[in-house]
Amino acid sequence: MPQDASPPYANSSREGFQAAGAAGAAGGLGRPPAGGADDETVAGIRSVLAECGGLAVDAGTLAIDDDLYAAGLTSHGCVGLMLGLEEQFDVEFPEKLLNRRTFESIAAIRDAVRGLIDGGEA
Amino acid sequence: MNAALAGLAELTPALAQAPAPGQAPAQTNVVARARSIGAEIAARHAADVDRDGRFPSEAFDTLRAEKLLGVMIPVELGGGGASLFDVAAACHALARGCAATGMIYAMHQIQIACLVNHGDNGWHRGLMERIAAGQLLLGSATTEAETGGDIRNSVCAVKSTPGAEGDRFTLAKNASVISYGDQSDVILVTARRNPDAPSSDQVLVVVTKDDYRLEKTSRWDAMGMRGTCSDGYRLEAAGVIDQILPLSYADLSARTMLPVTHILWSSTWLGIAADAVSRARAYVRSEAKRKPGTTPASAVRLAEATAKLQQMKAVILAAIRQYELACGSPERLTSLSFATAMGTLKVTTSELVREVVEAAIRTCGLAGYRNDTPYSLGRHLRDAHSAALMIGNDRIMSHISTQLLVQRDGSGAFE
Numbered sequence: 456m457p458q459d460a461s462p463p464y465a466n467s468s469r470e471g472f473q474a475a476g477a478a479g480a481a482g483g484l485g486r487p488p489a490g491g492a493d494d495e496t497v498a499g500i501r502s503v504l505a506e507c508g509g510l511a512v513d514a515g516t517l518a519i520d521d522d523l524y525a526a527g528l529t530s531h532g533c534v535g536l537m538l539g540l541e542e543q544f545d546v547e548f549p550e551k552l553l554n555r556r557t558f559e560s561i562a563a564i565r566d567a568v569r570g571l572i573d574g575g576e577a
Numbered sequence: 578m579n580a581a582l583a584g585l586a587e588l589t590p591a592l593a594q595a596p597a598p599g600q601a602p603a604q605t606n607v608v609a610r611a612r613s614i615g616a617e618i619a620a621r622h623a624a625d626v627d628r629d630g631r632f633p634s635e636a637f638d639t640l641r642a643e644k645l646l647g648v649m650i651p652v653e654l655g656g657g658g659a660s661l662f663d664v665a666a667a668c669h670a671l672a673r674g675c676a677a678t679g680m681i682y683a684m685h686q687i688q689i690a691c692l693v694n695h696g697d698n699g700w701h702r703g704l705m706e707r708i709a710a711g712q713l714l715l716g717s718a719t720t721e722a723e724t725g726g727d728i729r730n731s732v733c734a735v736k737s738t739p740g741a742e743g744d745r746f747t748l749a750k751n752a753s754v755i756s757y758g759d760q761s762d763v764i765l766v767t768a769r770r771n772p773d774a775p776s777s778d779q780v781l782v783v784v785t786k787d788d789y790r791l792e793k794t795s796r797w798d799a800m801g802m803r804g805t806c807s808d809g810y811r812l813e814a815a816g817v818i819d820q821i822l823p824l825s826y827a828d829l830s831a832r833t834m835l836p837v838t839h840i841l842w843s844s845t846w847l848g849i850a851a852d853a854v855s856r857a858r859a860y861v862r863s864e865a866k867r868k869p870g871t872t873p874a875s876a877v878r879l880a881e882a883t884a885k886l887q888q889m890k891a892v893i894l895a896a897i898r899q900y901e902l903a904c905g906s907p908e909r910l911t912s913l914s915f916a917t918a919m920g921t922l923k924v925t926t927s928e929l930v931r932e933v934v935e936a937a938i939r940t941c942g943l944a945g946y947r948n949d950t951p952y953s954l955g956r957h958l959r960d961a962h963s964a965a966l967m968i969g970n971d972r973i974m975s976h977i978s979t980q981l982l983v984q985r986d987g988s989g990a991f992e
Contacts, residue, residue: 511775524827527775529729530916531976537983550985554911555828 493565499543500564507539508532519561533558540564546571607648607659611667611682614639615848620674626804627677627956630797632760633804636671636678637714645682647709649689654702655709661690661837662897665844672848673855676960677804679848681757683841684805688715688765690837691781691822695829700819704763704783716761718752718812725753726969729827730776734769737818744818748782749811753795756807762786766812767826779826782814789814801959832910836900839919843893843926846964850889850930853937853957854882860941860952875940882936889929896922913980914987920973927964934961 497519504514504523511527528536536558537548546568548557557567619636626633640646649664650656664686672679692705692715707713719728733750748768755764766782769775795809822829857879864873899918903909934957938945945954986992 524825525770525774525778527777529777530827530831531979534979534983548983548985550912550914550987551908553913553983553985554908555831556908556911 493569496544496565496568497561500540500561500568503536503539503543504561507535509535517561519565521560523558523560524555528558530555536564540568544568544572607645607657607663608666608670610643610645611640612670612673614643614645615671615674615678618674619671619678623675623678623804623956626675627801627959628803630799630803630806632757632806633675633678633681634760636675637681637760640682641712644709644712646685646712646714647689649686649693650705650709651693654705656705661840661900665840665893665897668841668844669848669851672845673852675804676845676849676957677802679845680802680805680842683838683845684717684756685715687834687838687841688717688763691765691829691833692783694833695781695822695824696783698819698823700817701783701822704785708763711762713762714757714760715763715765716755716757718750718755718758718764718766718810720752720754721767722751722753722809724776726972728767728968729779729830731767731769731779732776734772734774735780735782735821736772745815746782746818746821747813747815748784749813751794752812753809754797754807755791755810755812756797756805758791758793758808758810759806764789764812764814766814770825777827781822781826781829782816783820783822784814784816788816788820800962801956802963828907828911831916832907835916836896836903836910836919839923840893840896840900842964842967843889843896843922846926846930846961847886847889847893849957849961850882850886850933853934853954853961854879854886856945856952856954857882857937857940860944875942878936878940882933882940885929885933885936889926889933892922892925913984917977917980917984920977923968924965924970924973924977927967927970930961930964931958934958 501514501517504510504517508514508523508528509532510523517523517526533555537553541547548567548571552567552571556563558564614636618639619633622633622635625631637646644657645667647655648657648659648667649661650658652658668679668683668686670679671682689708692701692708696702696705708715720726721732723732724730733748735746735748737744737746739745748766750766750768752758752766755761758764763783763785766784767779768782770778770780790813791810792813793808793810797803797805797807799807824832826834861873861876861879865871865876896918899915903915909915934954938954938958941950941952941954944950944952947953948955
């Protein structure tokens with residue numbers, strides 16, 4: 456069903472998930488880089504990153520706005536990361552989100568995941 | 578405007594109207610001028626360039642004189658403002674005469690496209706003006722001895738050094754291939770962003786002849802594409818930080834280098850295939866004339882070659898169209914489906930060019946096999962074999978198969 460490329464994902468510019476990330480105060484994971492609005496989402500992303508991202512650094516040390524490509528994420532790594540995120544959050548990334556921007560930082564991934572969770576429930 | 582569809586009509590060879598000598602105003606048809614250089618100059622020296630493995634200097638002297646090296650640079654910087662379609666058609670036209678000439682022209686224009694699309698500071702704009710004014714030749718140093726064909730990883734790194742008059746950098750690379758390095762005036766070099774960056778965090782550094790020193794480490798003596806002079810070098814360069822293109826190489830590659838490379842390479846291979854089919858057609862015609870009323874048995878191979886040539890043309894035009902549609906949208910250009918489309922373009926055309934040439938050889942029989950007839954196809958076959966190896970098809974297919982793990986259906990008319 457979510458594979459269907461017609462209405463929700465086709466031509467509409469789904470900006471919902473972009474705005475969603477703005478809400479909420481800084482949280483904390485007990486690590487120096489302060490977490491985003493949703494600690495749980497960010498923690499989940501960090502664990503997937505550590506497991507599937509193939510990064511050159513420890514995912515736990517990254518700030519949420521750090522450039523993941525500068526941390527060693529490759530296009531190959533993105534694929535594993537995306538599969539891991541789909542598993543972790545029970546979502547499916549539509550064609551429209553399969554680009555470098557979506558995975559450029561923990562914050563960007565969080566926004567995308569949130570948009571998918573919210574969009575999926577709507 | 579849809580250049581790719583217009584191209585269906587444009588690619589027919591009948592339209593070749595070469596400009597009269599001496600009157601070639603800067604903006605006259607790029608394709609027509611490339612066609613006449615390909616047919617009259619590149620073709621005349623192709624056998625010699627191939628035999629001696631030397632740079633096709635006659636063709637490039639003429640391309641310079643005709644200002645065809647700067648055609649893709651924007652008009653306001655002194656260039657011709659030509660479209661990618663025009664340049665693709667020029668690669669095709671040059672390669673019909675001499676594959677090495679077409680390939681060098683393609684590689685040069687790939688670097689130009691990176692500069693045009695991603696070099697927006699004063700230094701880069703100044704360089705583009707110099708390229709247009711002086712018709713400079715651009716080369717690239719992406720392969721490295723330590724990483725081989727895996728151009729998306731670098732060992733060498735940019736080292737920045739704070740200086741009195743702005744930040745400077747130094748860069749040393751063991752480049753196992755720099756095609757036509759001896760003839761290049763400017764080289765675009767991939768390197769890690771800094772000495773601490775992971776191997777995949779690369780930038781593209783633009784260095785001019787004044788900034789670099791080359792020491793030759795190997796000579797190019799290959800089966801085909803011999804005129805590309807793809808020698809190995811140790812490159813040492815220094816310059817100002819502004820010379821580094823600001824976008825990460827991964828992004829720049831997805832948006833420009835990858836699509837433009839595969840489109841222009843494929844167009845070059847199409848030129849090889851088209852010339853092979855021309856020779857096969859001429860052979861069949863001469864045979865038919867000797868025995869009027871009968872179609873030579875091997876003509877069926879000509880039909881096969883022609884069908885495959887048509888497939889090549891179609892996938893190239895479709896890819897140019899896809900690129901035109903995605904241009905201006907970083908999201909589309911960096912999407913997995915676009916990367917897959919460009920990768921499969923390369924794999925498809927690189928296999929087809931060899932198949933077309935082989936069918937043309939079967940058509941011509943021993944006349945095509947021999948090296949001393951008007952139908953000789955040995956050089957075409959040797960040149961065509963490089964196509965599947967330049968960024969190996971197996972590597973590309975393995976990347977694509979990984980990408981397919983996450984791909985979804987598209988939303989276009991045929992998806």
